[in-house]
Amino acid sequence: MSDTTAATAAAYDDLLDRVGRISNVAHAKELLSWDQQVTMPEAGTPARSRQLSALSAVEHDLLTADELDHLLGELEGADLDGDQRAVVREVRREQERAARVPTDLVERISAASSEALTAWREAREADDFDAFAPHLEELVELKRRYAEHVDPDRDPYEVLFEEYEPCLPLGHAEDVLTDLRDAVVPLVDEIRASDADLATDAFAGTFAADAQESLMREALDLLGYPWERGRLDEAPHPFSTGTAFDARITTRYDESEPIGGLLSTIHEFGHATYTLGLPDDAYGTPLGEARDLSIHESQSRLWENHVGRSTAFWEQFLPTVVEAFPDVGDVSVREAYEAVNAVDPSNLIRVEADELTYHLHIVLRFEIERDLIRGELAVADVPEVWNDRMESYLGIRPETDAEGCLQDVHWSHGAFGYFPTYSLGSVVAAQLYDAAERDIEGLEGRIRAAEFDRLHEWLTDNVHRHGKRYETNELVRRATGEDVTADAFVDYATAKYGELYGL
Amino acid sequence: MSDTTAATAAAYDDLLDRVGRISNVAHAKELLSWDQQVTMPEAGTPARSRQLSALSAVEHDLLTADELDHLLGELEGADLDGDQRAVVREVRREQERAARVPTDLVERISAASSEALTAWREAREADDFDAFAPHLEELVELKRRYAEHVDPDRDPYEVLFEEYEPCLPLGHAEDVLTDLRDAVVPLVDEIRASDADLATDAFAGTFAADAQESLMREALDLLGYPWERGRLDEAPHPFSTGTAFDARITTRYDESEPIGGLLSTIHEFGHATYTLGLPDDAYGTPLGEARDLSIHESQSRLWENHVGRSTAFWEQFLPTVVEAFPDVGDVSVREAYEAVNAVDPSNLIRVEADELTYHLHIVLRFEIERDLIRGELAVADVPEVWNDRMESYLGIRPETDAEGCLQDVHWSHGAFGYFPTYSLGSVVAAQLYDAAERDIEGLEGRIRAAEFDRLHEWLTDNVHRHGKRYETNELVRRATGEDVTADAFVDYATAKYGELYGL
Secondary structure (H helix, E strand, O other): OOHHHHHHHHHHHHHHHHHHHHHHHHHHHHHHHHHHHHOOOHHHHHHHHHHHHHHHHHHHHHHOOHHHHHHHHHHHOOOOOHHHHHHHHHHHHHHHHHHHOOHHHHHHHHHHHHHHHHHHHHHHHHOOHHHHHHHHHHHHHHHHHHHHHHOOOOOHHHHHHHHHOOOOOHHHHHHHHHHHHHHHHHHHHHHHHOOOOOOOOOOOOOOOHHHHHHHHHHHHHHHOOOHHHOOEEEOOOOOEEEEOOEEEEEEOOOOOOHHHHHHHHHHHHHHHHHHHHOOHHHOOOHHHOOOHHHHHHHHHHHHHHHHOOOHHHHHHHHHHHHHHOHHHOOOOHHHHHHHHHOOOOOOOOHHHOOOOOHHHHHHHHHHHHHHHHOOOOOHHHHHHHHHHHHHHHHOOOOOOOOOOOOOOOHHHHOOOOOOHHHHHHHHHHHHHHHHHHHHOOOHHHHHHOOOOHHHHHHHHHHOHHHOOOOOHHHHHHHHHOOOOOOHHHHHHHHHHHHHHHOO | OOHHHHHHHHHHHHHHHHHHHHHHHHHHHHHHHHHHHHOOOHHHHHHHHHHHHHHHHHHHHHHOOHHHHHHHHHHHOOOOOHHHHHHHHHHHHHHHHHHOOOHHHHHHHHHHHHHHHHHHHHHHHHOOHHHHHHHHHHHHHHHHHHHHHHOOOOOHHHHHHHHHOOOOOHHHHHHHHHHHHHHHHHHHHHHHHOOOOOOOOOOOOOOOHHHHHHHHHHHHHHHOOOHHHOOEEEOOOOOEEEEOOEEEEEEOOOOOOHHHHHHHHHHHHHHHHHHHHOOHHHOOOHHHOOOHHHHHHHHHHHHHHHHOOOHHHHHHHHHHHHHHOHHHOOOOHHHHHHHHHOOOOOOOOHHHOOOOOHHHHHHHHHHHHHHHHOOOOOHHHHHHHHHHHHHHHHOOOOOOOOOOOOOOOHHHHOOOOOOHHHHHHHHHHHHHHHHHHHHOOOHHHHHHOOOOHHHHHHHHHHOHHHOOOOOHHHHHHHHHOOOOOOHHHHHHHHHHHHHHHOO
16 A cells, blocks of 8 residues: 555545544434434423534534544545545535534524424414414524525525535426426316315224324334334324434324324335435445435335325235224225325325325425525514415415414424425435336335335335435436436326326 | 633633533433433444444543633632532543543443443343353453553552542542441341241232333322423333433333332432432533432432331322232231331342342442452453352352343443442431431421422432532531431431341
């Protein structure tokens, strides 16, 4: 080994040590946040806020240390292999962003988010937007300041969007969303005009939470969730979190409607499969971390929609559901399929929305958060604007803010720019599922037979195992042969809903 | 304000910021450890080890930063009030110790402990000491190295003891333990020789875990555990952890014996009361942290033994127990009192031991760990030495290592020097309870009536609210009028067991 090679190897090892420490602090934060949402007693917030805030500050200090900057500089000029170059590229991106934002602002955002989470929970419970408004105002203000530090010359919303989707340009994302909206709006109109009568009440009744939990556990068993590496708990806003060693799912129980919770669990299972498919031996480096939110969401949507809402899955799983809930009586596979796929523009709640109108819920949030961040909308006006747009896009007006602008947890986390990644995830899911269908012989039959191994393998091989090796569009192109595009979703939705509604 | 005063105030604020961050990282570690023992799926260990190790390293780096050393130096020469001086004294003690130990050793100890915890759990399950031995060997070696860094010229065991009991000299502690042993050994002999026939089988039967859990929750309600600031979970080795905002208890269920678990829960409740009584507004500073282990243990022992094993408590609580476990039938208060206080030298398990023989379990562990650390005992010889000494002190020989040297979690945490603090806690508990009885009119009657407010107030006022304001012996002297001594415990035990066994 030459001196230069040895020096490069030593610098790269040093980089991995530093990055490993940063990554472990980030994972510790995630666990604290999981605990706050799942197990923490209610009075714990003040201490938890300060713990999260301290860890954010530590993470920030480690990421902005001069030594890390110098190491990156040295390695950017060195002879590295492709994986090493990817690691340096990803760390630099994070480091550069962090270096522009002062520590005390990071700490304030973390503390404000933690307090806001509790306030949001109480405000939603009490249907009291005014109680949440000061927290939202503070977060908007803090995040605008954040964006200004990153780049004072650019649209602050664009800057914040990159926090969640750093390597898919906002322009590309907007094109995809526009194509999607242009196709979905007329499709929903046609559906509204159709006189098809779907079996939407196939699962009417009352369903005890513990029976729902058992059913979810059976579904997770069937799909191949490795319990020794995970767990299922209840949380007000379901999420998943963790590492390749410990990828946890949370869910919710609605006693009047068991299928939404089941599909939500399958959704979170999809996220967990991604986390679990990341390479163990790259834990603590960018090659062991998921490629941003749209790709993460593509995994959850693929399992929720392309598997969990398919006829094949219901042929397999319906008997288990009927056994769990004998009161539902004599439901056919076709009725179950109709019930889980019916389009209902009158549903106010995003997480309960069908695959099509979901995207209009996203557009509404996208517009509101963008205008808030740009200073074109006041926090006090959010409830009215929300309700007006619900009326104009979906033809229905929420009667309470709890069912309106207080329904989502995201803004209480200070997450502005996050919502669009949900729709992007759906379109990538459709692309990936198409590609998997081409590559895996008889995929539909395998789902019907509850043989999910090949699909898990295909997704791990084409997506999970790469971590952040490739940037978003390249990852999708390598897996599917196409750039990120709405086409596959539009084809899928047109065919599916055309058949369902006789269009 | 003069320039000097202003500079001192600024330095002190800076100190509190730094100390707050260190404290919050430490609390984050505690939560990760709680999760590892209570909720983490089994495969999570490798990632959790690395997270804990990274946080330990971060804590160590923050504590040993030159800026902190300089601030402490500046403040040590400044005009401070008593509380400020106490804060500086406590931070300096920690800082000095940490500065002597290199970061990579701290990180190795943390990683080794985390791996050892899982190995210990499996080894105990399989009764396989050899599977745990390499982990124990590694930890002994690492902790000896640790002690050598702190002070190469002193007994390494003394150095490690100070990690848990930094301001009670080992000499003072040994005197107390000697007095205690000299009194307990003859008392146990007399009891063995007595022909008293206590109602040891008052609670014989099989007791479902969920019924035990309900009973524990009723006991915690009665004692005044604030559920909005805590929770009760199961863990293989019960412990408590947390902050004044969130002080959690864990427990265990033995289906053949419900009272041990109940008293263990009351014990952990005692720890939690201390944590909950720390001043909220001093969170993140030494004035908001508990004074070391013997004082912590004095709180748990006071509630477990002086309350939970008293006639007055059983007059109050027995009907609730009988209601929870109707099968126990017609138990009198006297029988219950005898059952929870019977001395059984044949019990192999420390956490199930009675108040008297408990101290002999501690002596045995103290001797073994001291000899291990001093290099006078090989890890491979631990099982035999353990079993020999059990035979010589208690007249019984364990048949398995699971019931012998694998029964405790402590060494798997790398905690050598911790065990003596249990006996010290008992003697301080007796001192505090005596003082509380002098100060609170009709304390026994209050316990009988489940009126615990005055006792909580007395303990908060005399112990909890001070945090680390006073050093150990001073804290005890202020609360009780005496130095730390075994006398109160010996008097209490002589009277109690004299009456029980007709000595």
